[in-house]
Each structure stands twice: as C-alpha cells, then as structure tokens.
Amino acid sequence: MTLGPLQVLVVGFGTRADFSGEIAAELRRLREQDVVRVADLRFVTKDADGTVSSMEASDLSGEQSEMIGALAGELVGFGAADEIQSIADAIPPGTSAAVVVLEHRWAIPLREAIERTDGGVVADAWLRASDD
Numbered sequence: 001m002t003l004g005p006l007q008v009l010v011v012g013f014g015t016r017a018d019f020s021g022e023i024a025a026e027l028r029r030l031r032e033q034d035v036v037r038v039a040d041l042r043f044v045t046k047d048a049d050g051t052v053s054s055m056e057a058s059d060l061s062g063e064q065s066e067m068i069g070a071l072a073g074e075l076v077g078f079g080a081a082d083e084i085q086s087i088a089d090a091i092p093p094g095t096s097a098a099v100v101v102l103e104h105r106w107a108i109p110l111r112e113a114i115e116r117t118d119g120g121v122v123a124d125a126w127l128r129a130s131d132d
Helices: 022-032 062-076 080-090 107-116
Strands: 006-013 036-046 052-057 095-104
Touching: 022 036, 036 080, 052 080, 080 095
Parallel strands: none
Antiparallel strands: 006 095, 036 052, 036 095
C-alpha cells in the first residue's frame, strides 16, 4: 500500500464554537478529490459539568487502520484511549478538540518522482500564514 505523508493536526474549539458543518463539508470535498485521506479522527467534547464524550472516524480499512494507527500512535505517543483522556484533560469545560491524522494523497506522485530521480527529502516543515 502506497501512503502519502501523514500529518497530525490538533484543533481546539472554544465555548462559542459553531459546528454548522462547514469544516466537515470542506474535509469531505478534499477527501472526494483524493487530496487527503482521514487516517484517524478523534473528536472530544467536555460539557460545562466536565462530562466527556468522544467520537472516532477513519477512511481506512481495518488492516490499513491498524498499520497507520500504529505509526500515528508512535508519532503522537499514546494509544486511542490514552489520547482521548489526554485531550479531555487538556481542554477546559465547555470546549472541544479534534485530533486528526491526515494522509496527504496529493504528495504521493511528487514523492515517487523525487525517488525515481534518485532524490530524497533532506528536511521538511509546515509553515502557516500566521507564522511570523
């Protein structure tokens, strides 16, 4: 199985978060265009009284999920149950957070072209527009 680069993205949502479906729609669009694949998604909400609920999702088959899950677990540093508890401990009551492991499918042909020309990645980093 050919995999693209994996990215662990953690997003926090405050007490006024608007879960109108806009984020889900954009993620669906990217998935339908095979730009990204959701290797693992964990969404954790902590109610005002401290009650924690969570949901999980993935685009992968069981075998793929097992293989990538082990790699992602190594990257993040803990298993699924530990991850949910860690997120719940880190967020204040009345807020939510999502941890998503994205596979960047668009990068597979680029990586293969680099490898065919005897090239290799020496370093990489993600820069955000908000970085100064």
